[in-house]
Amino acid sequence: MTCANHHSRLGFAMPSNSSAMFLRFTPLMKKRLTRRAQAMIGRSLTYFPELQGKSITVGYTRAHLGSAVLSYQRESEPRLIIRLKVRKLTYQTIGHELTHLVQGLGRGHGNTGSPFGWESIPSGEKQCDIWTLARDPLFCDDAPTYLRLPRVMREQWPDYAEEVRKLCITAIKKRENFRLYIRWLEGEIRKLAKGSRREQSAPEQLFLPFPDWE
Numbered sequence: 001m002t003c004a005n006h007h008s009r010l011g012f013a014m015p016s017n018s019s020a021m022f023l024r025f026t027p028l029m030k031k032r033l034t035r036r037a038q039a040m041i042g043r044s045l046t047y048f049p050e051l052q053g054k055s056i057t058v059g060y061t062r063a064h065l066g067s068a069v070l071s072y073q074r075e076s077e078p079r080l081i082i083r084l085k086v087r088k089l090t091y092q093t094i095g096h097e098l099t100h101l102v103q104g105l106g107r108g109h110g111n112t113g114s115p116f117g118w119e120s121i122p123s124g125e126k127q128c129d130i131w132t133l134a135r136d137p138l139f140c141d142d143a144p145t146y147l148r149l150p151r152v153m154r155e156q157w158p159d160y161a162e163e164v165r166k167l168c169i170t171a172i173k174k175r176e177n178f179r180l181y182i183r184w185l186e187g188e189i190r191k192l193a194k195g196s197r198r199e200q201s202a203p204e205q206l207f208l209p210f211p212d213w214e
């Protein structure tokens with residue numbers, strides 16, 4: 001499935017606890033890897049208790065988006081592989097690919113310790129975006145790729161990141177008894193963008209001496 005054959009093995013201790021996690025970098029990635037990217041990957045992993053004790057191979061890609069693969073071998077644990085580009089790497093991208101690994105591991109693979117008590121993460125790209133943003137504000141440093149966002153929100157993502165993350169958390173709760181939670185979420189996101197645009201263009205706001213009067 002992939003050319004993940006002979007990587008050297010680097011022990012990687014998670015800062016937040018002592019359980020071992022093994023990161024392997026492919027030879028190509030080793031050539032490209034920067035100290036910054038390595039630190040970002042290590043930091044991201046501390047937010048994924050589900051991946052504790054697993055070996056993860058990190059490869060290199062030039063593509064705008066990363067990728068994630070679970071490669072199944074006979075009678076052994078699946079091999080977990082993500083590929084990332086190094087230039088302009090974001091926590092959002094790293095988190096998205098790690099979330100794919102958790103999606104792939106699914107239920108009943110020692111998938112414990114998830115934040116918010118998540119038992120499993122449904123498969124799908126939009127689902128991956130939602131669960132990645134919800135996991136931690138760290139992963140909100142860039143706009144998600146697959147979730148439908150109004151243009152203004154992509155252009156001014158930092159202004160909206162926190163609110164969108166809250167909506168994602170609410171959507172995940174809603175999913176328990178509401179099948180159309182993604183449609184709901186994208187509707188709320190649209191409202192959020194419209195609401196703030198109205199606010200910005202409301203002329204009376206420009207003249208109010210004490211906007212926080214009440």
Ligand SMILES: [Zn+2]
Nearest residue numbers: 096100125128
């Ligand atoms: Zn994806």
